[in-house]
Amino acid sequence: MRAFDYLRADTVSAACAEAAVPEAKLLAGGTTLLDLMKLNVERPSRVVDITRLPGLDGIDVSGSVIRIGALAKMSKVADHSAVKDAAPVLSESLWRAASAQLRNMASIGGNLMQRTRCMYFRDPGAYPNCNKRNPGSGCAAMNGVNRNHAVFGTSDACIAIYPGDFAVALVAFDARVIVRGVSERSVPVDEFFLLPGQTPQRETSLSTGEMIIGIEVPRSAALRRSHYLKVRDRASYEFAAASAAVGLEMEADGKTIRDVRIAVGGVATKPWRLRAVEALLKGKVLNEATLRSAAAASVDGAKSSGHNGFKIELAPKVVARALMAVGGVA
Numbered sequence: 001m002r003a004f005d006y007l008r009a010d011t012v013s014a015a016c017a018e019a020a021v022p023e024a025k026l027l028a029g030g031t032t033l034l035d036l037m038k039l040n041v042e043r044p045s046r047v048v049d050i051t052r053l054p055g056l057d058g059i060d061v062s063g064s065v066i067r068i069g070a071l072a073k074m075s076k077v078a079d080h081s082a083v084k085d086a087a088p089v090l091s092e093s094l095w096r097a098a099s100a101q102l103r104n105m106a107s108i109g110g111n112l113m114q115r116t117r118c119m120y121f122r123d124p125g126a127y128p129n130c131n132k133r134n135p136g137s138g139c140a141a142m143n144g145v146n147r148n149h150a151v152f153g154t155s156d157a158c159i160a161i162y163p164g165d166f167a168v169a170l171v172a173f174d175a176r177v178i179v180r181g182v183s184e185r186s187v188p189v190d191e192f193f194l195l196p197g198q199t200p201q202r203e204t205s206l207s208t209g210e211m212i213i214g215i216e217v218p219r220s221a222a223l224r225r226s227h228y229l230k231v232r233d234r235a236s237y238e239f240a241a242a243s244a245a246v247g248l249e250m251e252a253d254g255k256t257i258r259d260v261r262i263a264v265g266g267v268a269t270k271p272w273r274l275r276a277v278e279a280l281l282k283g284k285v286l287n288e289a290t291l292r293s294a295a296a297a298s299v300d301g302a303k304s305s306g307h308n309g310f311k312i313e314l315a316p317k318v319v320a321r322a323l324m325a326v327g328g329v330a
């Protein structure tokens, strides 16, 4: 591990100023950062500890927008009764992530910023060629073992998956990330995460010296009737093979779909909203055949790299099952 300076920030502005140097990293729960430092993947020159910043761990469900501070623990948000009531998908996506011990340590800001689990990315000793870790060096996964890699949003530089669950729920419901640097800005989650293109090392729209201070999720009828379904190789403590965050709002007749939200995880290089599938369902009568037929379009444009072809078969089934669960069908 490379030697680094350690600073503890007392205010958000101090944290942003202290982190405004190349190769600085913020430290929240440390459950991703410390792992990657030990693996020599992250080699910060400076670590800025933000764990004691006041006022960033709040959870407010009282207004038309749910506000969650960047330092709120995953477990606190998952178990918050008003969150469970107004936004089941947020609670469920967190409950199904990592382990109890990790959720008690890990923060919401750190969760959004977690990095890919691509095994080549995480093993610099054995695999020097990784464009995300070492730009221009190639991609060991393209012709390697790529069972856990993306079928959406890939480029010829990188096919790594965005592994988080919570951000999938956020993108389905038009959440925004609140960012502070020299000034404050609010970024739609969909724009916060970047496609790899030719610069896979740039994963988010955060600039040096900026940090996440919270997220905002507009409350809606679809959010209230929402669900997160995660399919994985084992029942707990595992990342998604494919997941779906869905929500439904029905017309007054109780049969016709007024609003529907769908995003998928475990299959794309960033949290992946399925707007075309949503459009197929709006105004349709809710039944199993309609849901299954629309879900089949979930993988339009998906591209297999070899071992991950099974995700193209799996994802529509996960989307259909999630919609049927939230719609009370079958």
Ligand SMILES: Cc1cc2nc3c(=O)[nH]c(=O)nc-3n(C[C@H](O)[C@H](O)[C@H](O)COP(=O)(O)OP(=O)(O)OC[C@H]3O[C@@H](n4cnc5c(N)ncnc54)[C@H](O)[C@@H]3O)c2cc1C
Residues within 6 Å of the ligand: 025, 026, 027, 028, 029, 030, 031, 032, 033, 034, 035, 070, 074, 096, 097, 098, 099, 102, 105, 106, 107, 108, 109, 110, 111, 112, 113, 114, 163, 164, 165, 166, 210, 211, 212, 213, 237, 238, 239, 240
């Ligand atoms: C074994 C294991 C299994 C896991 N399984 C899952 C899973 O199934 N699903 C899932 O979603 N996640 C999973 N995770 C990931 C876990 O959720 C993350 O490690 C955790 O959420 C990171 O939060 P943290 O506070 O510990 O972040 P840290 O490790 O402190 O930071 C992570 C990154 O975010 C940056 N950062 C932290 N806070 C901020 C901020 N406010 N603004 C800007 N940058 C910031 C840091 O600089 C660092 O680069 C797993 C992790 C492990 C180790």
Ligand code: SF4
Residues within 6 Å of the ligand: 116, 118, 119, 120, 121, 129, 130, 131, 132, 133, 138, 139, 140, 141, 142, 157, 158, 159, 160, 200
């Ligand atoms: S898929 Fe991306 S992260 Fe994995 S080896 Fe290739 S460039 Fe690196």
